[in-house]
Amino acid sequence: MMLARPALASDGAALQDLLARGPLSERTDRAPAHQGSVADVVWLVEDQPGGRVLATARLAAALGLDAPRFFYHVGCVVHAARELRLFHRQRTLFLSNDYTGASELCDVALETQDIALPEQARALNLLLQTLLLWIAEHRASYAHSLVLALPGVRDAGGGSPFWQGLGHHFYGGDPSQALSTEGRAWKGRVAPLMPRHPLYASFLPAAAQAAIAQPHSSARPLVDVLEHEGFRYGHHVDVVDAGPVLEAVPDDLRSIGTSLNVELVVADAVAAAEAVSHTVLATGAQPRALRLRAVLAAGRLLVGKEDAGHLGLASGARVRVTGRSQPPG
Known part of the structure; x- marks a missing residue:
C-alpha cells in the first residue's frame, strides 16, 4: 500500500x-x-x-x-517577402519574469x-x-x-x-x-x-x-x-x-476540476461491483491520502473499515476526493 x-x-x-x-x-x-x-x-x-x-x-x-525568477520565453517571429517568395519562421528566446x-x-x-x-x-x-x-x-x-x-x-x-x-x-x-x-x-x-x-x-x-x-x-x-x-x-x-x-x-486540471468535498461513511465492507478507484485526501489535523476503491454518491463516500483506518478517520469526517475514477498509472 x-x-x-x-x-x-x-x-x-x-x-x-x-x-x-x-x-x-x-x-x-x-x-x-x-x-x-x-x-x-x-x-x-x-x-x-x-x-x-x-x-x-x-x-x-x-x-x-x-x-x-528568470526563464526564457520561446517565441516566434516571421520574416516574409511575397515578391521574393520568402517566408521564414524564427524561434526567439527572450529573458522574462513572466x-x-x-x-x-x-x-x-x-x-x-x-x-x-x-x-x-x-x-x-x-x-x-x-x-x-x-x-x-x-x-x-x-x-x-x-x-x-x-x-x-x-x-x-x-x-x-x-x-x-x-x-x-x-x-x-x-x-x-x-x-x-x-x-x-x-x-x-x-x-x-x-x-x-x-x-x-x-x-x-x-x-x-x-x-x-x-x-x-x-x-x-x-x-x-x-x-x-x-x-x-x-x-x-x-x-x-x-x-x-x-x-x-x-x-x-482533472483532479481539481472534478474533486468534491464529501462526508465519509465507513462500512465493514464495500461491494466490489459498485466501488471504483478514487484518490481520497483526509484534510483534518493529520492530512494524508490514499488511492482506494469506494462508492461515491449523494455527497457521501462509502469506504471499507480498513481503508478508513489507514486514513485515520471515522464516519462523519470530511474528505476531498477525485470526482471520477482515474487510471492508477
Missing part, C-alpha cells in the same frame, strides 16, 4: 538523499516547509508497511516574490532503485493527485497559474548543450560548480548577465537548438502524469539547460 502524507522534520535526511539522486523538477534552496503551513508544503509518498519514501514534491504558493506570482510544483523526486516502472507511475500519480486535491481544498491560498520546471537535456558528461551554446558566452564559470557552492539562487544572479533583447535560436549551435524545451529522459514518467492531468508546455524554458516549463490553470 502507498500512503501520501506531509513530510516531517524526521524525514529530512531521506528526502535530501532522494532529491540528490532522483530530481525530476526544479530544486529550490527554500528552508524546510513550516509544519502546519497550508501554502508552502512538502508531501511524500511512502510504502506501507516499511515506510520507504518513494516520491516527494514541494508545493509553493508563489514564485519570484522574494527574488526574481511566471512571477505563479504557484509552483518543485523539488519533485522519485525513487527508482529496485522499484518497477508501474510502481513508480503509481507513486507519481498518488503524489500529484494528492497535491492537486490539497490545492482544491485550500484554493484561495494558491494562484491562478501553476507551473513546474523540468530538467533539460544533458550530455554524457553532465553538461548542458544549451548552456554551452549560449550562457557560457556571458558567464565563464562552471554552472555545476556554481550550483554546488552558491545553491539554486545562483540562477537568479547569473540570469541578468544574459542578453536582454530577443535572440534568434538559429544563431545557436545545432545541439543547443535541439535541446530547447526538451526534458531530460529521467523526467518522462513525470511528464506523462502531468500531461494526463492537463499540464501543457508553456513556451518557457530554463536559463541553464532549456528544460521546458509545464503550466496549467489549476481549476482546469
Whole structure:
C-alpha cells in the first residue's frame, strides 16, 4: 500500500538523499516547509508497511516574490517577402519574469532503485493527485497559474548543450560548480548577465537548438502524469539547460476540476461491483491520502473499515476526493 502524507522534520535526511539522486523538477534552496503551513508544503509518498519514501514534491504558493525568477520565453517571429517568395519562421528566446506570482510544483523526486516502472507511475500519480486535491481544498491560498520546471537535456558528461551554446558566452564559470557552492539562487544572479533583447535560436549551435524545451529522459514518467492531468508546455524554458516549463490553470486540471468535498461513511465492507478507484485526501489535523476503491454518491463516500483506518478517520469526517475514477498509472 502507498500512503501520501506531509513530510516531517524526521524525514529530512531521506528526502535530501532522494532529491540528490532522483530530481525530476526544479530544486529550490527554500528552508524546510513550516509544519502546519497550508501554502508552502512538502508531501511524500511512502510504502506501507516499511515506510520507504518513494516520491516527494514541494508545493509553493508563489514564485519570484522574494527574488526574481528568470526563464526564457520561446517565441516566434516571421520574416516574409511575397515578391521574393520568402517566408521564414524564427524561434526567439527572450529573458522574462513572466511566471512571477505563479504557484509552483518543485523539488519533485522519485525513487527508482529496485522499484518497477508501474510502481513508480503509481507513486507519481498518488503524489500529484494528492497535491492537486490539497490545492482544491485550500484554493484561495494558491494562484491562478501553476507551473513546474523540468530538467533539460544533458550530455554524457553532465553538461548542458544549451548552456554551452549560449550562457557560457556571458558567464565563464562552471554552472555545476556554481550550483554546488552558491545553491539554486545562483540562477537568479547569473540570469541578468544574459542578453536582454530577443535572440534568434538559429544563431545557436545545432545541439543547443535541439535541446530547447526538451526534458531530460529521467523526467518522462513525470511528464506523462502531468500531461494526463492537463499540464501543457508553456513556451518557457530554463536559463541553464532549456528544460521546458509545464503550466496549467489549476481549476482546469482533472483532479481539481472534478474533486468534491464529501462526508465519509465507513462500512465493514464495500461491494466490489459498485466501488471504483478514487484518490481520497483526509484534510483534518493529520492530512494524508490514499488511492482506494469506494462508492461515491449523494455527497457521501462509502469506504471499507480498513481503508478508513489507514486514513485515520471515522464516519462523519470530511474528505476531498477525485470526482471520477482515474487510471492508477
